[in-house]
Amino acid sequence: MNSLPDFDWEHFQGGCELHAHSTASDGRLSPGELVKAAAAAELKLLALTDHDTIGGIAEAREAALAHGLAVLPGVELSTSWNQHSAHLLGYFPPDWNLKAPAAVEFAQWLEHTRDLRRQRNRLIGEKMRAQGIPINVEELAEERRKHGGQLLGRPHLAHWLVSHGHAISMADAFARFLTPGTPTYVRLEGVPTSEAIGRIHLAGGLASLAHPSRLKFDWRPILPELAAAGLDGLEVFYPHHDAHLVRELGELARLHHLLPTGGSDFHGRPEDKLGTISLAPELLRAWPNHWKSPHEPIGTGRVHREN
Numbered sequence: 586m587n588s589l590p591d592f593d594w595e596h597f598q599g600g601c602e603l604h605a606h607s608t609a610s611d612g613r614l615s616p617g618e619l620v621k622a623a624a625a626a627e628l629k630l631l632a633l634t635d636h637d638t639i640g641g642i643a644e645a646r647e648a649a650l651a652h653g654l655a656v657l658p659g660v661e662l663s664t665s666w667n668q669h670s671a672h673l674l675g676y677f678p679p680d681w682n683l684k685a686p687a688a689v690e691f692a693q694w695l696e697h698t699r700d701l702r703r704q705r706n707r708l709i710g711e712k713m714r715a716q717g718i719p720i721n722v723e724e725l726a727e728e729r730r731k732h733g734g735q736l737l738g739r740p741h742l743a744h745w746l747v748s749h750g751h752a753i754s755m756a757d758a759f760a761r762f763l764t765p766g767t768p769t770y771v772r773l774e775g776v777p778t779s780e781a782i783g784r785i786h787l788a789g790g791l792a793s794l795a796h797p798s799r800l801k802f803d804w805r806p807i808l809p810e811l812a813a814a815g816l817d818g819l820e821v822f823y824p825h826h827d828a829h830l831v832r833e834l835g836e837l838a839r840l841h842h843l844l845p846t847g848g849s850d851f852h853g854r855p856e857d858k859l860g861t862i863s864l865a866p867e868l869l870r871a872w873p874n875h876w877k878s879p880h881e882p883i884g885t886g887r888v889h890r891e892n
Contacts, residue, residue: 597870604634605631606851607633610738615644631645632659635736636660639660639688663698672796674820677789709722725742742762783814789876796820821838823847824861847863
């Protein structure tokens with residue numbers, strides 16, 4: 586691959602998308618197609634934040650070289666805080682070396698997080714077969730791997746249910762089989778949130794709490810604990826956040842010295858549009874002050890530097 590172009594944080598102007606998924610996890614566009622779509626939307630910075638994998642970053646970078654677009658390596662992690670599910674977004678510098686020891690170790694650790702998903706999928710498959718639904722999650726996962734996908738998630742299971750006549754739509758599949766309270770639902774036992782924050786830091790990144798409005802518990806009381814555990818950011822801007830919630834989240838971010846982050850959570854669905862949630866350049870310029878040095882000890886918290 587050609588050398589990565591320098592990214593000018595100080596003078597950055599233009600649109601960005603900081604929460605997007607590709608076929609490496611549960612998105613509908615390949616990493617290369619996602620970059621092409623971002624360029625067509627006249628974005629200048631794209632963060633690829635696939636679930637529990639950084640496997641699409643290299644392809645996205647290759648595509649970006651031809652489109653005048655910078656790629657921010659990222660990941661979305663499924664974590665567990667006191668038995669509650671919480672997603673973390675991990676962001677790494679544009680020149681993050683995927684072959685460096687810290688990145689390689691992080692990729693190996695992500696294999697462990699995907700193992701937790703595989704265990705969950707097997708349990709879901711067993712419950713569905715007990716209900717008379719002849720799904721084979723191992724075959725589905727293998728088919729995904731043949732097409733470059735490193736993760737089999739609930740959307741893929743829902744698609745199978747629809748295509749095989751067990752549900753009339755994706756929404757129906759989730760409502761009847763894949764949400765809490767349904768007979769075939771299995772909770773994902775994610776890695777501890779504090780561990781995930783530490784792993785992101787060890788690899789040289791910063792960690793932001795994703796889409797707090799979608800969390801199934803009152804997360805506000807634990808925000809000081811997450812900040813003390815080293816959380817760097819809070820996803821203030823998100824499609825489901827109204828103006829009142831954005832103001833509240835912005836205040837909480839300031840109170841706990843967290844970076845405001847934001848993105849559209851793009852998956853390539855018909856209703857999705859890249860760049861609808863674009864972080865203001867003046868907010869983005871603060872990010873370089875929060876990158877971690879690879880292998881910074883876990884639990885050291887954020888690095889604050891005065892400009």
